[in-house]
Amino acid sequence: MLLSPTALTWGTRMMRCTIIATIAATASGAQISPGLVDISGKWAINIGTPAAPEFRTLDAVMSADGTLSGTLGSPTGAVPITTGRVTGTRFVLSATLGTGLRLDYDGVVSHDTIRGTWRYDKYQGAFIGRRGDVAPRAEAPLVAPAPGTLAIDRAGRNATIDSMMSRLRSRDTSAHP
Secondary structure, three states, rough: OOOOHHHHHHHHHHHHHHHHHHHHHHHHOOOOOOOOOOOOOOEEEEOOOOOOOEEEEEEEEEEOOOOEEEEEOOOOOOEEEEEEEEEEOOEEEEEEEEOOOOOEEEEEEEEEEEEEEEEEEEEEEEEEEEOOOOOOOOOOOOOOOOOOOOOOOOHHHHHHHHHHHHHHHHHHHHOOO
8 A cells, every 4th residue: 555755754754765775776786895985987187297297097997896997098098907906995907008018006095086106117106186077286296305405403413423433433443453
């Protein structure tokens, strides 16, 4: 017997909504395992620097067990992802380019942003990506400070000098018996 919507209690309405939502989710495809971030969809990626941006795309399809497939794109074309996996918020994927060399991405997902490191042959660099068609601005690479530009306190300086003097003394005594 069907009841009119006004005759249903709040709990009954919520149960029907939950059942309908579950059926819709099941019909749309496999459920993603708990603890995995679904990175399926289109991503715009910037692998360059702020001064020289280089744009790429990722069209990812993630299966329920975290396996990734799809394509990596560049201005010269797209290549299929040969291996890919999501573990929690971390993902790794590889593709073989037309040169026969492998391109690897190792990154993390945070909301609608991905970031990490790419590697190709002997080259590597940072990447940042955003879900959709518009790539984010590249981030400045982390650069180690030049030697001698870090300020150290008096205690640190004295410890460094003492260490150097000890090494020099030990060298002098071992050279002249």
